Amino acid sequence: MSSPAAPMNPALPADWRDFLALTKPRVMTLVVFTGLCGLLAAPEHIHPIIGFTAILCIAVGAGASGALNMWYEADLDAHMKRTRDRPLPAGRMDRQAAFQFGVALAVGSVLLMGLAVNLLAAVILTVSILFYVLVYTVWLKRRTPQNIVIGGAAGAFPPLIGWVAATGRVDLLPVLLFLIVFLWTPPHFWALSLFVRTDYAAAGVPMLPVVAGARTTRRQVMLYTLPMATAAIAPWPLGLAGAIYGIAASLLSVWFLALAVRVGVSHESDQALMKPERALFKFSILYLFVLFGALVADRLVLA
Amino acid sequence: MTPEYEAEYRRRQRARAKVTAWILGGLVVLFFGIAIARIA
Numbered sequence: 128m129s130s131p132a133a134p135m136n137p138a139l140p141a142d143w144r145d146f147l148a149l150t151k152p153r154v155m156t157l158v159v160f161t162g163l164c165g166l167l168a169a170p171e172h173i174h175p176i177i178g179f180t181a182i183l184c185i186a187v188g189a190g191a192s193g194a195l196n197m198w199y200e201a202d203l204d205a206h207m208k209r210t211r212d213r214p215l216p217a218g219r220m221d222r223q224a225a226f227q228f229g230v231a232l233a234v235g236s237v238l239l240m241g242l243a244v245n246l247l248a249a250v251i252l253t254v255s256i257l258f259y260v261l262v263y264t265v266w267l268k269r270r271t272p273q274n275i276v277i278g279g280a281a282g283a284f285p286p287l288i289g290w291v292a293a294t295g296r297v298d299l300l301p302v303l304l305f306l307i308v309f310l311w312t313p314p315h316f317w318a319l320s321l322f323v324r325t326d327y328a329a330a331g332v333p334m335l336p337v338v339a340g341a342r343t344t345r346r347q348v349m350l351y352t353l354p355m356a357t358a359a360i361a362p363w364p365l366g367l368a369g370a371i372y373g374i375a376a377s378l379l380s381v382w383f384l385a386l387a388v389r390v391g392v393s394h395e396s397d398q399a400l401m402k403p404e405r406a407l408f409k410f411s412i413l414y415l416f417v418l419f420g421a422l423v424a425d426r427l428v429l430a
Numbered sequence: 431m432t433p434e435y436e437a438e439y440r441r442r443q444r445a446r447a448k449v450t451a452w453i454l455g456g457l458v459v460l461f462f463g464i465a466i467a468r469i470a
Contacts, residue, residue, distance in 0.1 A: 136435040143449045176463040
């Protein structure tokens with residue numbers, strides 16, 4: 128005689144907090160900040176509500192990119208300690224819901240940007256979402272250790288979008304801001320990947336320390352810091368920013384370079400003891416916040 | 431379905447409905463603001 132079947136519970140609907148987690152709110156903070164700085168540094172006046180809408184669209188577009196990234200990388204995230212508690216690998220949400228959520232955010236943000244702000248900003252927002260999802264996530268990340276070098280462009284779009292939202296055109300300064308974030312990404316991520324190398328190796332992601340080793344990565348961190356610092360200081364001698372920005376950019380870049388050299392000359396192989404790498408990673412976040420903050424302060428003083 | 435499961439199911443449904451309502455309400459206010467800003 129068979130025993131009565133236990134009651135079967137269908138999967139629970141995902142909690143709203145899991146949808147929020149899909150948008151990578153911490154990454155979004157930096158995206159919103161750099162986008163806002165691009166908008167505030169622009170020489171044109173923008174109506175506060177249109178400006179708010181532009182920043183909202185940048186944030187939602189970044190959230191869409193994050194959601195689609197997590198949808199595509201659910202298998203990869205399950206292998207990494209840092210990411211295994213995300214909603215999809217943890218089994219708190221089904222993949223289809225994540226995909227639909229990501230697509231809805233992407234379409235919504237682009238449409239709103241195009242209708243309420245301007246068409247060029249909407250086009251660049253579309254390019255940034257497609258670049259992050261298709262070029263970085265789908266194409267590069269699992270194939271080449273140069274993944275974050277090229278993929279870094281995706282995170283560099285927000286200040287450009289912010290500027291274009293205010294002015295409707297692309298100028299030299301927002302291109303330099305794009306270049307700063309683009310060149311900042313490799314040392315930032317390679318510092319991180321040095322002390323979480325085993326995580327990336329376990330997931331089979333060909334990050335530079337996994338493929339080429341720590342020594343090459345350390346050298347690359349130092350090498351990329353030089354053009355990054357040059358791009359960061361460039362707006363000052365080019366007359367695109369004043370002394371407030373110039374002095375802040377110079378001091379911050381020297382500090383960044385000093386930390387990068389510490390990482391470059393280190394021979395530490397124990398991830399738990401990699402203090403210079405952690406210090407550089409943390410400082411790199413502060414660097415971008417203060418640098419962009421200084422640009423806005425400078426522009427406001429000049430205005 | 432167990433009673434605990436059903437209670438959790440309802441709680442999540444209610445929470446999602448509330449968040450959706452807040453977002454829709456926010457969008458209504460935003461669209462109104464955009465319209466006013468565009469007219470101005």
